Amino acid sequence: RLRNTLRILLGNLDGYQPVENPEYTLLDRWILERLHEVVAECRKAYEAYEFRKVFNSLNQFCTADLSAVYVDATKDRMYCDATTSPRRLASQAAMHEIFTSIAKLLAPILAFTADEAWEHAGFTTGTVHEQDFPEANDAFAPSDATAKANRLFEIKYSIQTAIEARIQAKEFTRNNEADVTLTIPESDAALLDLLNDREFATEFFIIAGLSATLGEELSATARKTDLPLCPRCRKHEPLLESGLCERCDDVCNGTK
Template sequence: ATDQHRGWFQSSLMTSIALNDRAPYKTCVTHGFVVDLDGKKISKSGTYDKPTDAGHFVGRHGADLVRLWASSIDYTDDVPFSEEMFTRLGDTYRRIRNTLRILLGNLFDYPSGKQESRKAGFNLVDRWILERLDQVIRDCRSAYELFEFHKVYHTLNQFCAVDLSSLYIDITKDRMYCDPADAGRRRATQMAMHEIYGALCQLLAPVLVFTAEEAWRHSQASSSVHLEEFPTPQNRGDKASEQMAD
């Protein structure tokens, strides 16, 4: 916590410089105090009488939901914590998981091993969602590198809830459910969904480690999502967002 700036972090730094002429760490990330809804500091020491051990909450809510909580907060200030927060986070988790489930369901007959032109059959809405995916990848990579995990949380939640669930998946229902299985526009949408699904698993992996691994193994031949490189934006240059706005 921030009180350790003048404690362990400073004493470790000064001692290491005196003995080794170098800092003992490349980067030091600290967070504010974890507090309850009354603003009372949660600590194992002192007289705080509520559960403070992470194992209690992992056992009650699961490790992925605890990690999702940690990623959702701006830790540069004091960190609010309560059981009620897990109810709201549960809704977010189910939304992300349901988005992955729908994408995976739509890929059940997609020939992922077949080489296809990246733009074959893409219409405007396909190009738009892939352009949005590129922006999400840029934003998440930047946020991870700067330890701004709450920005990763909000970016991926927004992408799943709005861009995918409310727009793209809804708009493409007719071609996915009504077109012939090998119809050109249906295959193009599956190609876009396949790329989105893989990128989402990779971007979620540092936070939802078990959910991302489970989702990845349902659709990919490689052994683990945690052995994969992060996705990179493609810079497609289609300007589909501008055309969608028109």
């Protein structure tokens, strides 16, 4: 799992050029704040010579947070956005920070794996074993972004339950075919605008669309979307005369 995670990160970092002040989305902030926690946990474990805790912490992060959530949700922007897209550049900046931190944290216990990954990254500052050990970055200490993301993951569970019921009923076969109607309690009112942001909701929940309103309690229903499938990004979006969605049309024509 760790080796595969490094491989995926390296693939997504192809052509990476650092940018000043990346425009991090909520999802980017959340994964970087989780990385901050993992770095702190691993440093503490190393100081206590508890190498198993280092491995467990990194494995849990790579499996549950990075691969299952972040890499999956950002796949669309990485594969289909223009290379100059602010959110794609932000993801690359986040993945660069994650890759370098994981490689350095792995170096003492998986020396050859970390060294090989570092070499493939093409860094010119020497081997991974010559680098400064990562430190938790206070700029990514847990913030409101983590609290919002954690609540959104709870909401995602309700949405997924509604979608799976429709899939089992054979109304459609994939998450990204689902149009979701969501009701959230007043206590989640601060999330309403975010949930009704189409770009955010379709990426975070990997669905076709979402309409959220305030109500008494959290509930979700799903139905098959009426929107056509874009043949390039494989998302259900309104199509232009070119047969592509607006985003893909702009990317293919070099206008975005």
